Amino acid sequence: MSTLLSQTSNAVANNRVAHVSYDLRKLELCVPFWQAFTAFRKQGHAFLLDSSLSGVECGRYSFLGGAPVAIFQAHRIVPCSTPFEAEIEIRRFRSTAGEVHKSGPELEQDRGDAISALRRLLQQYAINFPKEASRRFPFLGGAVGFFGYESGNWSGPGGSLKNLENTKIPDIYFAIYDRVLCHDTISEETYLSVVGRGSSQVSATQAIDREVQEMQDTIRNDLSVWQSSNRSDRNEESLANEVHYQAAASSHRSDFDQAGYCDAVRTIRDHIEAGDVYQACMTQRFQAEWGNHDPWQLYASLRARNPAPFACFLQTPSFQVVSASPERYLAVDRSGKAESRPIKGTRPRGEDPQQDAALRGELAASEKDQAENVMIVDLVRNDFGRVCRFGSIKVSRLMHIETYATVFQMVSTVSGYLATDRDALDLIRATFPGGSMTGAPKIEAMKILNQIEPVRRGIYSGAIGYIDYAGAMDLSMVIRSLIIEEDRILYHAGGGIVADSSPEDEYQESLDKVVALQAALAKVCIE
Numbered sequence: 001m002s003t004l005l006s007q008t009s010n011a012v013a014n015n016r017v018a019h020v021s022y023d024l025r026k027l028e029l030c031v032p033f034w035q036a037f038t039a040f041r042k043q044g045h046a047f048l049l050d051s052s053l054s055g056v057e058c059g060r061y062s063f064l065g066g067a068p069v070a071i072f073q074a075h076r077i078v079p080c081s082t083p084f085e086a087e088i089e090i091r092r093f094r095s096t097a098g099e100v101h102k103s104g105p106e107l108e109q110d111r112g113d114a115i116s117a118l119r120r121l122l123q124q125y126a127i128n129f130p131k132e133a134s135r136r137f138p139f140l141g142g143a144v145g146f147f148g149y150e151s152g153n154w155s156g157p158g159g160s161l162k163n164l165e166n167t168k169i170p171d172i173y174f175a176i177y178d179r180v181l182c183h184d185t186i187s188e189e190t191y192l193s194v195v196g197r198g199s200s201q202v203s204a205t206q207a208i209d210r211e212v213q214e215m216q217d218t219i220r221n222d223l224s225v226w227q228s229s230n231r232s233d234r235n236e237e238s239l240a241n242e243v244h245y246q247a248a249a250s251s252h253r254s255d256f257d258q259a260g261y262c263d264a265v266r267t268i269r270d271h272i273e274a275g276d277v278y279q280a281c282m283t284q285r286f287q288a289e290w291g292n293h294d295p296w297q298l299y300a301s302l303r304a305r306n307p308a309p310f311a312c313f314l315q316t317p318s319f320q321v322v323s324a325s326p327e328r329y330l331a332v333d334r335s336g337k338a339e340s341r342p343i344k345g346t347r348p349r350g351e352d353p354q355q356d357a358a359l360r361g362e363l364a365a366s367e368k369d370q371a372e373n374v375m376i377v378d379l380v381r382n383d384f385g386r387v388c389r390f391g392s393i394k395v396s397r398l399m400h401i402e403t404y405a406t407v408f409q410m411v412s413t414v415s416g417y418l419a420t421d422r423d424a425l426d427l428i429r430a431t432f433p434g435g436s437m438t439g440a441p442k443i444e445a446m447k448i449l450n451q452i453e454p455v456r457r458g459i460y461s462g463a464i465g466y467i468d469y470a471g472a473m474d475l476s477m478v479i480r481s482l483i484i485e486e487d488r489i490l491y492h493a494g495g496g497i498v499a500d501s502s503p504e505d506e507y508q509e510s511l512d513k514v515v516a517l518q519a520a521l522a523k524v525c526i527e
Helices: 033-040 114-125 131-136 201-228 237-239 257-272 295-305 354-363 367-384 426-433 442-452 503-512 515-521
Strands: 004-011 016-027 046-050 061-066 068-074 087-091 105-113 144-145 171-177 179-184 189-198 279-289 309-317 320-323 329-332 337-340 344-348 394-402 407-417 463-468 473-477 483-486 488-497
Touching: 004 046, 016 131, 016 201, 033 046, 033 061, 033 179, 033 201, 033 295, 033 473, 068 114, 087 114, 114 144, 114 171, 114 426, 144 309, 179 201, 179 237, 257 279, 257 442, 257 503, 279 367, 279 442, 279 503, 295 309, 295 483, 295 515, 309 463, 320 463, 320 473, 329 426, 337 367, 337 426, 344 354, 344 367, 344 463, 344 503, 354 394, 367 394, 367 407, 367 426, 426 473, 442 488, 463 515, 483 515, 488 503, 503 515
Parallel strands: none
Antiparallel strands: 004 016, 016 189, 046 061, 046 309, 061 179, 068 087, 068 171, 087 105, 144 171, 144 463, 179 189, 279 488, 309 320, 320 483, 329 337, 329 473, 337 407, 344 407, 394 407, 463 473, 483 488
16 A cells, blocks of 8 residues: 555644644555445445446446544424424544544534534534545545435425434434545546544644554455455356345335326326426335345345446445435535536336337437426526526536436436535535426425325435535435335335326336336346
Protein backbone atom coordinates (compact mmCIF):
# COMPACT_ATOMS: atom_id res chain seq x y z
CA MET A 1 0.00 0.00 0.00
CA SER A 2 1.53 3.33 -1.01
CA THR A 3 0.69 6.83 0.16
CA LEU A 4 -0.62 9.08 -2.58
CA LEU A 5 -1.09 12.34 -0.71
CA SER A 6 -1.93 13.74 2.71
CA GLN A 7 -3.13 16.95 4.30
CA THR A 8 -3.37 18.36 7.81
CA SER A 9 -5.76 21.13 8.82
CA ASN A 10 -7.43 22.54 11.91
CA ALA A 11 -11.15 22.87 12.62
CA VAL A 12 -12.98 24.33 15.58
CA ALA A 13 -15.35 21.88 17.29
CA ASN A 14 -17.02 22.07 20.70
CA ASN A 15 -15.15 25.31 21.48
CA ARG A 16 -11.76 23.76 20.93
CA VAL A 17 -9.47 23.05 18.02
CA ALA A 18 -9.77 19.61 16.44
CA HIS A 19 -6.87 18.62 14.20
CA VAL A 20 -7.60 16.69 11.02
CA SER A 21 -5.30 14.75 8.69
CA TYR A 22 -6.18 13.10 5.40
CA ASP A 23 -4.66 10.35 3.30
CA LEU A 24 -5.57 8.52 0.08
CA ARG A 25 -3.74 5.23 -0.45
CA LYS A 26 -3.84 2.67 -3.21
CA LEU A 27 -4.95 -0.83 -2.25
CA GLU A 28 -4.63 -4.20 -3.95
CA LEU A 29 -7.60 -6.51 -3.38
CA CYS A 30 -7.58 -10.26 -3.93
CA VAL A 31 -11.28 -10.36 -4.89
CA PRO A 32 -13.59 -8.29 -7.10
CA PHE A 33 -14.34 -4.99 -5.39
CA TRP A 34 -17.98 -5.70 -4.57
CA GLN A 35 -17.07 -9.00 -2.90
CA ALA A 36 -14.73 -7.13 -0.55
CA PHE A 37 -17.86 -6.10 1.33
CA THR A 38 -17.78 -9.54 2.95
CA ALA A 39 -14.99 -8.20 5.17
CA PHE A 40 -17.51 -5.76 6.68
CA ARG A 41 -20.36 -8.21 7.31
CA LYS A 42 -19.62 -8.35 11.05
CA GLN A 43 -19.99 -4.59 11.44
CA GLY A 44 -23.40 -3.33 12.48
CA HIS A 45 -23.49 -0.43 10.03
CA ALA A 46 -21.86 -0.82 6.61
CA PHE A 47 -22.56 0.00 2.97
CA LEU A 48 -21.77 -0.91 -0.62
CA LEU A 49 -22.59 1.57 -3.42
CA ASP A 50 -21.95 -0.65 -6.40
CA SER A 51 -21.84 0.42 -10.04
CA SER A 52 -22.52 -3.10 -11.24
CA LEU A 53 -23.55 -2.14 -14.79
CA SER A 54 -20.55 -1.25 -16.94
CA GLY A 55 -20.63 0.92 -20.03
CA VAL A 56 -22.99 3.61 -18.72
CA GLU A 57 -21.93 7.20 -18.09
CA CYS A 58 -23.05 7.30 -14.44
CA GLY A 59 -21.68 3.87 -13.48
CA ARG A 60 -17.95 4.50 -13.15
CA TYR A 61 -17.35 4.50 -9.38
CA SER A 62 -18.12 2.13 -6.51
CA PHE A 63 -17.66 2.69 -2.78
CA LEU A 64 -17.85 0.65 0.41
CA GLY A 65 -17.22 1.17 4.09
CA GLY A 66 -18.08 0.30 7.68
CA ALA A 67 -17.60 1.48 11.27
CA PRO A 68 -19.13 4.98 10.98
CA VAL A 69 -18.20 7.80 13.34
CA ALA A 70 -21.85 8.81 13.81
CA ILE A 71 -25.41 7.75 12.92
CA PHE A 72 -28.20 10.18 12.03
CA GLN A 73 -31.83 9.01 12.18
CA ALA A 74 -35.08 10.94 11.85
CA HIS A 75 -38.67 9.78 12.28
CA ARG A 76 -41.27 11.96 10.59
CA ILE A 77 -43.75 13.63 12.93
CA VAL A 78 -47.38 12.67 12.20
CA PRO A 79 -49.40 14.83 11.81
CA CYS A 80 -46.84 17.21 10.33
CA SER A 81 -46.88 20.95 9.70
CA THR A 82 -43.86 21.34 7.40
CA PRO A 83 -41.68 19.12 5.18
CA PHE A 84 -38.87 17.24 6.98
CA GLU A 85 -40.26 17.96 10.46
CA ALA A 86 -39.04 15.03 12.54
CA GLU A 87 -37.88 13.50 15.80
CA ILE A 88 -34.10 13.45 15.37
CA GLU A 89 -31.54 11.13 16.97
CA ILE A 90 -27.76 11.33 16.56
CA ARG A 91 -25.41 8.68 17.94
CA ARG A 92 -21.72 9.61 17.95
CA PHE A 93 -19.21 6.77 18.15
CA ARG A 94 -16.33 9.23 17.77
CA SER A 95 -16.13 12.94 18.44
CA THR A 96 -14.96 15.45 15.85
CA ALA A 97 -11.60 15.34 17.65
CA GLY A 98 -11.37 11.57 17.16
CA GLU A 99 -12.20 10.55 20.72
CA VAL A 100 -13.83 7.12 20.91
CA HIS A 101 -16.82 6.91 23.24
CA LYS A 102 -15.82 3.63 24.89
CA SER A 103 -18.86 3.39 27.16
CA GLY A 104 -21.21 3.55 24.18
CA PRO A 105 -22.25 6.11 21.62
CA GLU A 106 -23.01 9.65 22.74
CA LEU A 107 -26.73 10.24 22.22
CA GLU A 108 -28.33 13.51 21.10
CA GLN A 109 -32.08 13.89 20.60
CA ASP A 110 -34.03 16.81 19.18
CA ARG A 111 -37.19 17.74 17.33
CA GLY A 112 -37.12 20.00 14.30
CA ASP A 113 -36.05 20.27 10.68
CA ALA A 114 -34.16 17.12 9.66
CA ILE A 115 -32.40 18.73 6.68
CA SER A 116 -30.93 21.48 8.87
CA ALA A 117 -29.88 18.96 11.53
CA LEU A 118 -28.15 16.73 8.97
CA ARG A 119 -26.35 19.74 7.50
CA ARG A 120 -25.06 20.74 10.96
CA LEU A 121 -23.79 17.21 11.61
CA LEU A 122 -21.94 17.07 8.29
CA GLN A 123 -20.42 20.50 8.90
CA GLN A 124 -19.11 19.38 12.30
CA TYR A 125 -17.16 16.50 10.72
CA ALA A 126 -16.40 18.09 7.34
CA ILE A 127 -12.91 18.60 5.92
CA ASN A 128 -11.55 20.14 2.72
CA PHE A 129 -10.14 17.30 0.64
CA PRO A 130 -6.91 17.86 -1.34
CA LYS A 131 -7.56 18.75 -4.98
CA GLU A 132 -5.76 15.70 -6.36
CA ALA A 133 -7.93 13.36 -4.30
CA SER A 134 -11.08 15.26 -5.26
CA ARG A 135 -10.24 14.92 -8.94
CA ARG A 136 -9.77 11.17 -8.57
CA PHE A 137 -13.07 10.28 -6.83
CA PRO A 138 -16.39 12.09 -6.34
CA PHE A 139 -16.86 10.63 -2.83
CA LEU A 140 -14.08 10.46 -0.24
CA GLY A 141 -15.99 10.53 3.05
CA GLY A 142 -19.23 11.80 4.52
CA ALA A 143 -22.80 10.55 4.82
CA VAL A 144 -24.27 7.38 3.28
CA GLY A 145 -27.94 6.55 3.69
CA PHE A 146 -31.42 7.44 2.52
CA PHE A 147 -34.37 9.78 2.62
CA GLY A 148 -37.62 7.80 2.80
CA TYR A 149 -40.54 8.96 0.68
CA GLU A 150 -42.59 10.26 3.61
CA SER A 151 -39.70 12.30 5.05
CA GLY A 152 -40.43 15.15 2.65
CA ASN A 153 -43.96 14.26 1.53
CA TRP A 154 -46.10 17.20 2.59
CA SER A 155 -49.40 18.15 1.03
CA GLY A 156 -49.58 21.71 2.36
CA PRO A 157 -51.40 23.25 5.34
CA GLY A 158 -53.88 20.78 6.74
CA GLY A 159 -52.26 17.91 4.87
CA SER A 160 -51.65 14.60 6.58
CA LEU A 161 -49.72 11.38 6.16
CA LYS A 162 -50.72 7.85 6.99
CA ASN A 163 -49.95 6.77 10.53
CA LEU A 164 -46.70 4.98 11.17
CA GLU A 165 -46.63 1.23 10.73
CA ASN A 166 -44.99 -0.99 13.30
CA THR A 167 -41.46 -0.58 11.97
CA LYS A 168 -37.99 0.22 13.26
CA ILE A 169 -36.94 1.75 9.95
CA PRO A 170 -36.49 5.53 10.22
CA ASP A 171 -37.74 7.97 7.60
CA ILE A 172 -34.20 9.32 7.22
CA TYR A 173 -31.00 7.38 7.93
CA PHE A 174 -27.41 8.45 7.28
CA ALA A 175 -24.17 7.05 8.68
CA ILE A 176 -21.10 9.32 8.71
CA TYR A 177 -17.92 7.62 7.44
CA ASP A 178 -14.30 8.77 7.79
CA ARG A 179 -12.99 5.65 5.97
CA VAL A 180 -14.17 4.75 2.49
CA LEU A 181 -12.87 2.24 -0.04
CA CYS A 182 -13.13 3.84 -3.49
CA HIS A 183 -13.03 1.91 -6.77
CA ASP A 184 -12.73 3.13 -10.37
CA THR A 185 -14.41 0.58 -12.67
CA ILE A 186 -12.52 1.90 -15.72
CA SER A 187 -8.96 1.79 -14.35
CA GLU A 188 -9.87 -1.07 -11.95
CA GLU A 189 -7.91 0.76 -9.23
CA THR A 190 -8.95 0.78 -5.58
CA TYR A 191 -7.99 3.39 -3.00
CA LEU A 192 -8.58 3.83 0.71
CA SER A 193 -9.70 7.33 1.69
CA VAL A 194 -9.00 8.03 5.38
CA VAL A 195 -9.69 11.00 7.65
CA GLY A 196 -7.61 11.10 10.84
CA ARG A 197 -8.76 13.19 13.81
CA GLY A 198 -7.00 14.18 16.99
CA SER A 199 -6.44 16.79 19.67
CA SER A 200 -3.10 17.72 18.06
CA GLN A 201 -1.48 17.51 14.65
CA VAL A 202 0.64 14.58 15.81
CA SER A 203 -2.32 12.60 17.15
CA ALA A 204 -4.34 13.27 13.98
CA THR A 205 -1.49 11.92 11.84
CA GLN A 206 -1.11 8.90 14.13
CA ALA A 207 -4.83 8.27 13.78
CA ILE A 208 -4.33 7.87 10.02
CA ASP A 209 -1.82 5.07 10.60
CA ARG A 210 -4.14 3.33 13.06
CA GLU A 211 -7.11 3.58 10.69
CA VAL A 212 -5.08 2.22 7.77
CA GLN A 213 -3.75 -0.68 9.86
CA GLU A 214 -7.24 -1.50 11.12
CA MET A 215 -8.56 -1.52 7.56
CA GLN A 216 -5.68 -3.74 6.41
CA ASP A 217 -6.42 -6.19 9.22
CA THR A 218 -10.15 -6.20 8.46
CA ILE A 219 -9.61 -6.92 4.78
CA ARG A 220 -6.84 -9.48 5.31
CA ASN A 221 -8.46 -11.43 8.15
CA ASP A 222 -12.12 -11.38 7.20
CA LEU A 223 -11.53 -11.89 3.49
CA SER A 224 -9.30 -14.85 4.34
CA VAL A 225 -12.15 -16.40 6.31
CA TRP A 226 -14.45 -15.81 3.35
CA GLN A 227 -11.97 -17.41 0.92
CA SER A 228 -11.43 -20.41 3.19
CA SER A 229 -15.15 -21.16 2.97
CA ASN A 230 -14.51 -22.08 -0.70
CA ARG A 231 -16.48 -19.14 -2.02
CA SER A 232 -13.58 -17.28 -3.56
CA ASP A 233 -13.50 -19.46 -6.68
CA ARG A 234 -17.19 -19.09 -7.43
CA ASN A 235 -18.40 -16.64 -10.00
CA GLU A 236 -21.29 -14.22 -9.59
CA GLU A 237 -23.75 -16.69 -11.09
CA SER A 238 -23.00 -19.40 -8.55
CA LEU A 239 -23.08 -16.85 -5.74
CA ALA A 240 -26.50 -15.81 -6.95
CA ASN A 241 -27.72 -19.38 -6.83
CA GLU A 242 -26.83 -19.69 -3.14
CA VAL A 243 -30.03 -17.92 -2.13
CA HIS A 244 -31.98 -20.53 -0.18
CA TYR A 245 -35.26 -18.68 -0.46
CA GLN A 246 -37.71 -20.82 -2.43
CA ALA A 247 -41.01 -18.95 -2.04
CA ALA A 248 -42.83 -18.63 -5.35
CA ALA A 249 -43.83 -15.16 -6.55
CA SER A 250 -47.48 -16.18 -6.24
CA SER A 251 -47.08 -16.43 -2.46
CA HIS A 252 -46.03 -12.80 -2.17
CA ARG A 253 -48.89 -10.69 -0.86
CA SER A 254 -49.72 -7.32 -2.42
CA ASP A 255 -51.72 -4.58 -0.74
CA PHE A 256 -53.75 -4.47 -3.97
CA ASP A 257 -55.40 -7.27 -5.91
CA GLN A 258 -55.70 -6.77 -9.67
CA ALA A 259 -59.25 -5.45 -9.46
CA GLY A 260 -58.34 -2.99 -6.72
CA TYR A 261 -55.30 -1.76 -8.63
CA CYS A 262 -57.33 -1.21 -11.79
CA ASP A 263 -60.02 0.63 -9.82
CA ALA A 264 -57.33 2.90 -8.35
CA VAL A 265 -56.06 3.67 -11.86
CA ARG A 266 -59.58 4.65 -12.88
CA THR A 267 -59.86 6.92 -9.84
CA ILE A 268 -56.66 8.71 -10.86
CA ARG A 269 -57.98 9.06 -14.42
CA ASP A 270 -61.09 10.71 -12.95
CA HIS A 271 -58.85 13.23 -11.17
CA ILE A 272 -57.01 13.87 -14.43
CA GLU A 273 -60.30 14.41 -16.28
CA ALA A 274 -61.37 16.84 -13.54
CA GLY A 275 -58.16 18.82 -14.05
CA ASP A 276 -56.67 18.05 -10.62
CA VAL A 277 -53.45 16.52 -12.02
CA TYR A 278 -51.84 15.69 -15.34
CA GLN A 279 -50.19 12.51 -14.09
CA ALA A 280 -49.81 10.50 -10.88
CA CYS A 281 -47.38 7.65 -10.16
CA MET A 282 -49.29 4.91 -8.37
CA THR A 283 -47.54 1.99 -6.69
CA GLN A 284 -48.30 -1.28 -4.97
CA ARG A 285 -46.36 -3.02 -2.20
CA PHE A 286 -45.55 -6.72 -2.07
CA GLN A 287 -44.39 -8.56 1.06
CA ALA A 288 -43.39 -12.07 2.02
CA GLU A 289 -41.87 -13.95 4.92
CA TRP A 290 -38.08 -13.77 5.03
CA GLY A 291 -36.99 -16.03 7.86
CA ASN A 292 -33.29 -16.44 8.64
CA HIS A 293 -31.97 -16.15 5.10
CA ASP A 294 -28.88 -14.14 4.20
CA PRO A 295 -29.52 -10.63 2.80
CA TRP A 296 -26.04 -10.53 1.27
CA GLN A 297 -26.68 -13.63 -0.82
CA LEU A 298 -29.92 -12.03 -1.98
CA TYR A 299 -27.87 -9.02 -3.09
CA ALA A 300 -25.51 -11.31 -5.01
CA SER A 301 -28.49 -12.93 -6.71
CA LEU A 302 -30.04 -9.60 -7.72
CA ARG A 303 -26.69 -8.22 -8.85
CA ALA A 304 -26.15 -11.15 -11.19
CA ARG A 305 -29.71 -11.09 -12.46
CA ASN A 306 -30.11 -7.32 -12.85
CA PRO A 307 -26.84 -5.30 -12.85
CA ALA A 308 -27.48 -1.59 -12.39
CA PRO A 309 -25.46 1.64 -12.25
CA PHE A 310 -26.82 2.41 -8.76
CA ALA A 311 -26.84 -0.99 -7.08
CA CYS A 312 -26.63 -0.77 -3.31
CA PHE A 313 -26.41 -2.92 -0.19
CA LEU A 314 -27.07 -1.07 3.06
CA GLN A 315 -26.57 -2.95 6.33
CA THR A 316 -27.81 -1.91 9.77
CA PRO A 317 -28.50 -3.97 12.92
CA SER A 318 -32.28 -3.79 12.41
CA PHE A 319 -32.84 -3.71 8.63
CA GLN A 320 -31.10 -4.10 5.26
CA VAL A 321 -31.66 -2.49 1.86
CA VAL A 322 -30.93 -4.41 -1.36
CA SER A 323 -31.22 -2.24 -4.46
CA ALA A 324 -30.61 -2.42 -8.21
CA SER A 325 -31.79 1.05 -9.15
CA PRO A 326 -31.21 2.31 -12.70
CA GLU A 327 -32.29 5.89 -11.92
CA ARG A 328 -30.21 8.83 -10.76
CA TYR A 329 -32.49 11.03 -8.67
CA LEU A 330 -29.97 13.79 -7.95
CA ALA A 331 -26.25 14.35 -8.28
CA VAL A 332 -24.16 17.41 -7.42
CA ASP A 333 -20.46 17.62 -8.23
CA ARG A 334 -17.92 19.77 -6.39
CA SER A 335 -18.34 22.60 -8.92
CA GLY A 336 -22.02 22.87 -7.98
CA LYS A 337 -23.38 21.25 -11.14
CA ALA A 338 -26.63 19.41 -10.39
CA GLU A 339 -28.13 16.61 -12.47
CA SER A 340 -31.26 14.47 -12.48
CA ARG A 341 -32.04 11.56 -14.83
CA PRO A 342 -35.79 10.87 -14.46
CA ILE A 343 -37.15 7.63 -15.89
CA LYS A 344 -40.65 7.46 -17.33
CA GLY A 345 -41.55 4.73 -19.80
CA THR A 346 -40.85 0.99 -19.47
CA ARG A 347 -41.08 -2.12 -21.64
CA PRO A 348 -39.97 -5.68 -20.80
CA ARG A 349 -37.07 -7.23 -22.68
CA GLY A 350 -37.97 -9.63 -25.49
CA GLU A 351 -37.28 -13.34 -25.71
CA ASP A 352 -35.17 -12.95 -28.87
CA PRO A 353 -33.42 -10.09 -30.74
CA GLN A 354 -36.40 -9.49 -33.02
CA GLN A 355 -38.85 -9.16 -30.16
CA ASP A 356 -36.30 -7.05 -28.27
CA ALA A 357 -36.07 -4.60 -31.17
CA ALA A 358 -39.85 -4.46 -31.52
CA LEU A 359 -40.38 -3.67 -27.84
CA ARG A 360 -37.64 -1.04 -27.84
CA GLY A 361 -39.19 0.59 -30.90
CA GLU A 362 -42.64 0.45 -29.34
CA LEU A 363 -41.39 2.34 -26.28
CA ALA A 364 -39.57 4.95 -28.37
CA ALA A 365 -42.72 5.60 -30.43
CA SER A 366 -45.22 5.58 -27.55
CA GLU A 367 -47.00 8.94 -27.33
CA LYS A 368 -48.27 8.04 -23.87
CA ASP A 369 -44.75 7.40 -22.53
CA GLN A 370 -43.39 10.48 -24.29
CA ALA A 371 -46.09 12.61 -22.65
CA GLU A 372 -45.27 11.15 -19.21
CA ASN A 373 -41.55 11.72 -19.67
CA VAL A 374 -41.88 15.32 -20.86
CA MET A 375 -44.24 16.21 -17.99
CA ILE A 376 -41.72 14.95 -15.43
CA VAL A 377 -38.85 16.73 -17.19
CA ASP A 378 -40.82 19.98 -16.90
CA LEU A 379 -41.45 19.26 -13.21
CA VAL A 380 -37.73 18.64 -12.57
CA ARG A 381 -36.79 21.84 -14.42
CA ASN A 382 -39.24 23.76 -12.26
CA ASP A 383 -37.85 22.21 -9.06
CA PHE A 384 -34.28 22.99 -10.14
CA GLY A 385 -35.31 26.59 -10.79
CA ARG A 386 -35.83 27.11 -7.06
CA VAL A 387 -32.15 26.68 -6.21
CA CYS A 388 -30.16 26.86 -9.49
CA ARG A 389 -28.67 29.92 -11.18
CA PHE A 390 -30.93 31.63 -13.67
CA GLY A 391 -30.25 30.44 -17.21
CA SER A 392 -28.16 27.43 -16.16
CA ILE A 393 -30.86 24.75 -16.41
CA LYS A 394 -30.57 22.54 -19.51
CA VAL A 395 -32.15 19.36 -20.87
CA SER A 396 -29.14 17.63 -22.38
CA ARG A 397 -30.95 14.41 -23.33
CA LEU A 398 -34.67 13.89 -23.89
CA MET A 399 -36.52 10.56 -24.03
CA HIS A 400 -33.41 8.42 -24.59
CA ILE A 401 -34.00 4.64 -24.53
CA GLU A 402 -31.65 2.72 -22.21
CA THR A 403 -31.30 -1.07 -22.09
CA TYR A 404 -31.19 -3.07 -18.85
CA ALA A 405 -31.22 -6.77 -18.10
CA THR A 406 -35.00 -7.15 -17.85
CA VAL A 407 -36.48 -3.88 -19.18
CA PHE A 408 -36.07 -0.94 -21.56
CA GLN A 409 -36.40 2.51 -19.96
CA MET A 410 -37.07 5.99 -21.36
CA VAL A 411 -34.64 8.39 -19.66
CA SER A 412 -34.07 12.15 -19.83
CA THR A 413 -31.27 14.26 -18.32
CA VAL A 414 -31.78 17.66 -16.68
CA SER A 415 -28.88 19.73 -15.30
CA GLY A 416 -28.19 23.13 -13.76
CA TYR A 417 -25.73 24.97 -11.51
CA LEU A 418 -26.61 25.66 -7.88
CA ALA A 419 -26.80 29.31 -6.85
CA THR A 420 -23.81 30.46 -4.79
CA ASP A 421 -25.83 30.50 -1.55
CA ARG A 422 -27.28 26.99 -2.07
CA ASP A 423 -25.93 23.50 -1.43
CA ALA A 424 -26.85 19.87 -2.13
CA LEU A 425 -29.24 19.69 0.83
CA ASP A 426 -31.06 22.78 -0.45
CA LEU A 427 -31.54 20.87 -3.70
CA ILE A 428 -33.04 17.96 -1.74
CA ARG A 429 -35.47 20.32 -0.03
CA ALA A 430 -36.47 21.89 -3.37
CA THR A 431 -37.04 18.63 -5.26
CA PHE A 432 -38.01 15.89 -2.80
CA PRO A 433 -39.74 13.51 -3.37
CA GLY A 434 -38.55 13.00 -6.93
CA GLY A 435 -41.16 13.93 -9.51
CA SER A 436 -40.84 10.67 -11.44
CA MET A 437 -42.38 8.89 -8.42
CA THR A 438 -45.10 11.43 -7.60
CA GLY A 439 -46.62 12.98 -10.71
CA ALA A 440 -47.51 16.51 -11.71
CA PRO A 441 -48.39 18.91 -10.25
CA LYS A 442 -46.40 17.33 -7.42
CA ILE A 443 -48.30 18.47 -4.31
CA GLU A 444 -51.74 17.62 -5.70
CA ALA A 445 -50.48 14.26 -7.00
CA MET A 446 -49.13 13.38 -3.54
CA LYS A 447 -52.48 14.26 -1.95
CA ILE A 448 -54.31 11.92 -4.31
CA LEU A 449 -51.77 9.11 -3.91
CA ASN A 450 -51.93 9.40 -0.13
CA GLN A 451 -55.67 8.79 -0.34
CA ILE A 452 -55.44 5.88 -2.79
CA GLU A 453 -52.38 3.87 -1.75
CA PRO A 454 -53.25 1.75 1.31
CA VAL A 455 -49.82 1.84 3.02
CA ARG A 456 -46.87 4.16 3.42
CA ARG A 457 -44.08 3.77 0.88
CA GLY A 458 -41.24 4.03 3.40
CA ILE A 459 -37.79 3.89 1.80
CA TYR A 460 -39.30 3.03 -1.59
CA SER A 461 -39.40 5.97 -4.05
CA GLY A 462 -37.19 7.94 -1.70
CA ALA A 463 -33.47 8.45 -2.38
CA ILE A 464 -30.34 6.52 -1.38
CA GLY A 465 -26.64 7.26 -1.80
CA TYR A 466 -23.93 9.59 -0.49
CA ILE A 467 -23.40 13.21 0.54
CA ASP A 468 -19.70 14.04 0.55
CA TYR A 469 -18.01 16.16 3.24
CA ALA A 470 -17.02 18.62 0.50
CA GLY A 471 -20.58 19.05 -0.79
CA ALA A 472 -20.79 16.51 -3.63
CA MET A 473 -23.81 14.20 -3.69
CA ASP A 474 -25.16 11.28 -5.69
CA LEU A 475 -28.54 9.77 -4.82
CA SER A 476 -30.47 7.14 -6.73
CA MET A 477 -34.22 6.72 -6.79
CA VAL A 478 -35.18 3.82 -4.54
CA ILE A 479 -36.80 1.56 -7.13
CA ARG A 480 -36.07 -2.09 -8.05
CA SER A 481 -35.29 -2.50 -4.35
CA LEU A 482 -36.01 -4.90 -1.49
CA ILE A 483 -36.24 -3.95 2.18
CA ILE A 484 -35.59 -6.62 4.80
CA GLU A 485 -36.81 -6.04 8.33
CA GLU A 486 -36.69 -8.91 10.81
CA ASP A 487 -38.84 -11.73 9.38
CA ARG A 488 -40.39 -9.94 6.40
CA ILE A 489 -39.24 -8.59 3.06
CA LEU A 490 -40.91 -5.70 1.23
CA TYR A 491 -40.72 -4.43 -2.33
CA HIS A 492 -42.81 -2.13 -4.50
CA ALA A 493 -43.59 -1.30 -8.11
CA GLY A 494 -45.92 0.97 -10.03
CA GLY A 495 -46.12 3.42 -12.88
CA GLY A 496 -47.27 6.81 -14.07
CA ILE A 497 -50.98 7.16 -14.78
CA VAL A 498 -52.13 9.60 -17.49
CA ALA A 499 -55.46 10.31 -19.17
CA ASP A 500 -55.31 7.42 -21.64
CA SER A 501 -53.77 4.83 -19.32
CA SER A 502 -55.21 1.33 -19.57
CA PRO A 503 -55.81 -0.06 -16.06
CA GLU A 504 -54.91 -3.58 -17.17
CA ASP A 505 -51.73 -2.42 -18.94
CA GLU A 506 -50.66 -0.39 -15.90
CA TYR A 507 -51.16 -3.39 -13.65
CA GLN A 508 -49.05 -5.54 -15.97
CA GLU A 509 -46.30 -2.90 -16.13
CA SER A 510 -46.04 -2.93 -12.34
CA LEU A 511 -45.56 -6.71 -12.47
CA ASP A 512 -42.93 -6.42 -15.24
CA LYS A 513 -40.86 -4.18 -12.99
CA VAL A 514 -40.55 -6.76 -10.21
CA VAL A 515 -39.51 -9.68 -12.43
CA ALA A 516 -35.83 -9.36 -11.48
CA LEU A 517 -36.65 -8.95 -7.78
CA GLN A 518 -38.84 -12.03 -7.70
CA ALA A 519 -36.28 -13.97 -9.73
CA ALA A 520 -33.61 -13.14 -7.16
CA LEU A 521 -35.92 -14.22 -4.37
CA ALA A 522 -36.97 -17.45 -6.02
CA LYS A 523 -33.49 -18.67 -6.93
CA VAL A 524 -33.91 -18.74 -10.69
CA CYS A 525 -31.25 -19.74 -13.18
CA ILE A 526 -29.10 -16.83 -14.36
CA GLU A 527 -29.20 -16.49 -18.10
